[in-house]
Amino acid sequence: MPKVTVYVTLKPTLLDAQGRTVETALHQLGYDEATGVRLGKIIEMQVPADGADADGIRRRVAAMCDKLLANPVTEDYRIVVGEDGSAA
């Protein structure tokens, strides 16, 4: 059963207060090179393919995101279909 990973992040136009705090902490630890730190959510799920290809699964999961998993006013999402969440 394909594993699907959804990455939900705050829209770039919104201040990510948590990201800013983490970035400050990284800088205090000497990691000045870390910039643009943003925090988000990872939602993992198993979705039966039922004959659908990766695009078909992606469309179904996109509907889930639009309806529940992400708030279109404040958040963006990215969907990865595959056994390994890091694969495109």
Added chain:
Amino acid sequence: MSSGSGASSLRLGVIVFPGSNCDRDAGCAWEELGLGEAVYLWHGDHDLQGVDAVIVPGGFSYGDALRAGAIARFAPIMTEVARFAERGGLVLGICNGFQILCEAGLLPGALVRNEGLRFVCRHVGLRVETIDSPFTALYTPGQVLSIPVAHGEGRYACDEETLAALKAEDRILFRYCAADGAVGEESNPNGSLESIAGILGGPNRNVLGMMPHPERAIAGRLGSADGRLLFEAVRQALQARLPALTAA
């Protein structure tokens, strides 16, 4: 739980979700002020029981799983609340209720994590931005209220188009302010866009969303009685509309 007063038979529906924690405060405010009776409506119900107005109260519905209000908006009772709002019924969303109404699309925008990341729990200054609403009709324009806030995700956010519409349609109800009414960063407890604390929606300016808790400010012994007139205004609006609603 009835006020027992014949003249005050107005019934306020208070929605109760798992995790609501201001439902009794809201119901008690309504009854303590002698405005009528509170009717508690469970999230799984499909019936508003003919109440005259609805409060979606504060708390942490469904433990704020995913996002504050994200799950609550799909509760069966919310279908009825949406229908009631679309017909022009008065709906008040306070704190988590505001978050839920935004998630449900009954109000524009959304509420995100406070800028300072801290849960803010204290009295704040609140400036009445318009009295053209069934919720603020008894205040005076620019009046400064002292009302408590208690939230971690109260930073109002919306796109520029929405903000422009809110302004053009005079739908910003409250802004956070200093004691003298000045609006600015220092008096903004959560980084809210343009210090917005409450907005109006609905087809007939009949839906209110606000982060502060007027139900916790109904008597001097609570630190402030500035929330009273909001509930009194709701009663007045309901009484003015009652014949029309009964006929419908």
